[in-house]
Amino acid sequence: MACGLVVIVGSQRLAPIAGPPLYDGVIVEDPYKWLSPPAGYPGGAQGASASGAVSGAQSPNMGVGTAEQPPQAQIFAGEGFLVMPPGTTTIKVSIEPVQPAAQPADGLIAGNVYRFSLTNQSGGAITGDPTGGVTIVLRGPASLPTATIERFSGSAWSPLQTDPAGAPNMFTAVVTDFGDFSLVAPAGWVPASPGPAVPAQVGPAGPQVTPATTPGSGAASPPGSGPPTLLIGGVAGLALVSAAGVLVWLRSRRPKPAGALPVRRPPPPPSPSPPRRPPVSRRRR
Numbered sequence: 001m002a003c004g005l006v007v008i009v010g011s012q013r014l015a016p017i018a019g020p021p022l023y024d025g026v027i028v029e030d031p032y033k034w035l036s037p038p039a040g041y042p043g044g045a046q047g048a049s050a051s052g053a054v055s056g057a058q059s060p061n062m063g064v065g066t067a068e069q070p071p072q073a074q075i076f077a078g079e080g081f082l083v084m085p086p087g088t089t090t091i092k093v094s095i096e097p098v099q100p101a102a103q104p105a106d107g108l109i110a111g112n113v114y115r116f117s118l119t120n121q122s123g124g125a126i127t128g129d130p131t132g133g134v135t136i137v138l139r140g141p142a143s144l145p146t147a148t149i150e151r152f153s154g155s156a157w158s159p160l161q162t163d164p165a166g167a168p169n170m171f172t173a174v175v176t177d178f179g180d181f182s183l184v185a186p187a188g189w190v191p192a193s194p195g196p197a198v199p200a201q202v203g204p205a206g207p208q209v210t211p212a213t214t215p216g217s218g219a220a221s222p223p224g225s226g227p228p229t230l231l232i233g234g235v236a237g238l239a240l241v242s243a244a245g246v247l248v249w250l251r252s253r254r255p256k257p258a259g260a261l262p263v264r265r266p267p268p269p270p271s272p273s274p275p276r277r278p279p280v281s282r283r284r285r
Contacts, residue, residue: 032111032140032142032194035099040194042194045072046066046072047095047097047114049064050092051090051091052093054088054091058080059082059126061077062076063075066095072111072112072114072139073114073136073138074095075135076135076137077128081129082118084120087122092119092120093117094117095117096114100152102156104157105157107189109182110141110191111138111139111183112182114181115179115180115181116179127176127178134176135172137170138171140169141169142168142191143192144168147162147183147184149182150181151177151180152182157182161174171183
């Protein structure tokens, strides 16, 4: 543990960063929660609500999601991509699971229907910019191979351009109007039987700025915007070697005091020559 801290401190000194590093870990996925669960499936689907202040004429970055892990319903809006009534000072966001008003003609509702509502402080309706910039993300029950996000227009369901959200059973779509949305699976789809919680990756990354949560609302921040978690681990021997290398490198980089003169060492004395053998005289015969 101490060796790991030494490595981190040395790295921060050599290449400082503005904030603490974020190491992605394993997220335990909650079982899908139904508003009206089939027999043997968990209930307790949750909603979310939040509000954000408007400064100037543009809407702020916003991201709101339900409290499940990962959230079962989310909305992300980039800065300036919400069309607000004049005089808007506060944006209120609400996501609630509701009973479906009708069944789609092209498939089966996969999971819950969620009602998305965006209003200002006076209750005036807020919409999305026609150029895009506002997306919703819906997570369906396990073993959902494919699905389409559809919006209920008041009399029928209308499909939206839908893309996978980068995690199992999650899909995303760009929206301009709000209301009731749901995932629609192909006819004949049956949800897998619920099992224990399993490791899974979090949903897609959204804007990092979220509005202030209304007290008691139970709103959740978008994936990746929570407090970063610092995980220190590894083999003790590797950490020790790394720490020693960092310390040696730092010591070699330490500046010499001003005015210091290099120390001259006298050359080593010459090594003595070996004694020579006296010449051998030869006698004449």
